[in-house]
Amino acid sequence: MVAHKVTLIPGDGVGPEIALAARRVIDASGAPVEWEVVEAGEALIPAYGTPLPEPVLESIRRNRVALKGPITTPVGGGFRSVNVTLRQELNLFANVRPARTLPGVATRYQNVDLVVVRENTEDLYAGIEHRVGRDAAESIKIITREASERIVRFAFDLARKQNRRKVTAVHKANIMKLSDGLFLECARKVAEEYPDIAFEDMIVDAMCMKLVQSPENYDVLVLPNLYGDIVSDLCAGLVGGLGVAPGANIGLEAAVFEPVHGSAPKHAGKNRINPLAMILSGIMMLQHLGEEGAAGRIQEAVVTVLQEGKALTYDLGGSAGTSDMADAIIEKMNSLP
Numbered sequence: 001m002v003a004h005k006v007t008l009i010p011g012d013g014v015g016p017e018i019a020l021a022a023r024r025v026i027d028a029s030g031a032p033v034e035w036e037v038v039e040a041g042e043a044l045i046p047a048y049g050t051p052l053p054e055p056v057l058e059s060i061r062r063n064r065v066a067l068k069g070p071i072t073t074p075v076g077g078g079f080r081s082v083n084v085t086l087r088q089e090l091n092l093f094a095n096v097r098p099a100r101t102l103p104g105v106a107t108r109y110q111n112v113d114l115v116v117v118r119e120n121t122e123d124l125y126a127g128i129e130h131r132v133g134r135d136a137a138e139s140i141k142i143i144t145r146e147a148s149e150r151i152v153r154f155a156f157d158l159a160r161k162q163n164r165r166k167v168t169a170v171h172k173a174n175i176m177k178l179s180d181g182l183f184l185e186c187a188r189k190v191a192e193e194y195p196d197i198a199f200e201d202m203i204v205d206a207m208c209m210k211l212v213q214s215p216e217n218y219d220v221l222v223l224p225n226l227y228g229d230i231v232s233d234l235c236a237g238l239v240g241g242l243g244v245a246p247g248a249n250i251g252l253e254a255a256v257f258e259p260v261h262g263s264a265p266k267h268a269g270k271n272r273i274n275p276l277a278m279i280l281s282g283i284m285m286l287q288h289l290g291e292e293g294a295a296g297r298i299q300e301a302v303v304t305v306l307q308e309g310k311a312l313t314y315d316l317g318g319s320a321g322t323s324d325m326a327d328a329i330i331e332k333m334n335s336l337p
């Protein structure tokens with residue numbers, strides 16, 4: 001069996017703990033993965049002059065697939081976010097964040113099964129900002145036809161691949177008539193190419209309200225970058241919070257899988273944080289690699305551990321540590337028929 005070479009970026013804060021947990025679980029699943037571990041983040045600045053050294057990008061370009069832990073972005077001056085830079089450097093234009101009800105995770109909602117598809121390269125995240133005199137600042141929101149059509153097409157293709165029935169384009173075109181107006185125009189045009197999938201559009205504020213009222217009515221959401229960032233956290237909250245929210249950044253040349261959550265510095269080094277978001281990101285990675293069998297084994301073990309409720313981390317109402325939860329998942333996998 002030929003192994004898939006995968007770049008593993010442990011990240012900082014709680015990153016190394018959850019990366020280790022996910023690595024152990026994936027190795028135990030029998031998936032033929034050979035890890036190439038590379039480091040990124042603030043700690044690299046003294047040696048490399050940057051938090052994102054070239055060997056990290058080279059490794060991902062070579063292997064085309066990476067599993068990544070969260071990386072801290074200091075607020076204010078200094079370097080740009082490693083996470084944003086990575087997505088832009090590798091043109092990982094689609095950010096995919098599924099939100100699905102997990103058995104055994106207590107939430108206010110049942111039957112949530114939606115996917116947030118967020119444009120990942122432009123909008124206010126283009127990072128074009130300047131001060132205007134001492135007391136004002138401007139950020140420039142970039143929306144292009146090319147990126148908008150590409151992300152909406154990606155959302156419809158994902159809907160088809162996953163047998164989903166509807167795509168909802170989310171915007172604020174009533175106010176930002178030119179920028180969000182262009183995004184909406186592109187969404188409507190691309191939707192015509194997919195007559196088998198229903199299409200609707202919704203203003204972002206109304207979308208937030210409807211998501212908390214009746215999330216089961218939604219299937220695939222496609223959004224410009226900033227709304228996607230915010231709405232995907234909201235959707236994580238519908239299904240149990242950041243501890244169980246996986247994600248993927250996908251481009252034509254590479255794909256980087258990572259949890260939605262950040263480096264949660266106050267929990268770092270305490271073996272306390274929930275590793276599931278990282279493990280579920282690992283499942284998405286295995287599916288991307290065509291390793292459906294291994295992905296299914298991990299999924300089944302995760303569901304059993306959640307349903308049994310004995311090895312849950314604090315955010316799920318338990319007192320198990322990060323490594324205990326990984327151990328429980330591995331044990332369940334080993335006992336699967």
Ligand code: NAD
Nearest residue numbers: 070071072073074083242243260261262263264273274315
């Ligand atoms: P965060 O997601 O790191 O944590 C916020 C809170 O959510 C935590 O304090 C914790 O209570 C809870 N939480 C998060 N993950 C959890 C898990 N796996 N299990 C249990 N509880 C969990 O958000 P933040 O504090 O705003 O950000 C910290 C740093 O992470 C910042 O520097 C931010 O820029 C960075 N960040 C990085 C990424 C990334 O690497 N992709 C994403 C988001 C934020």
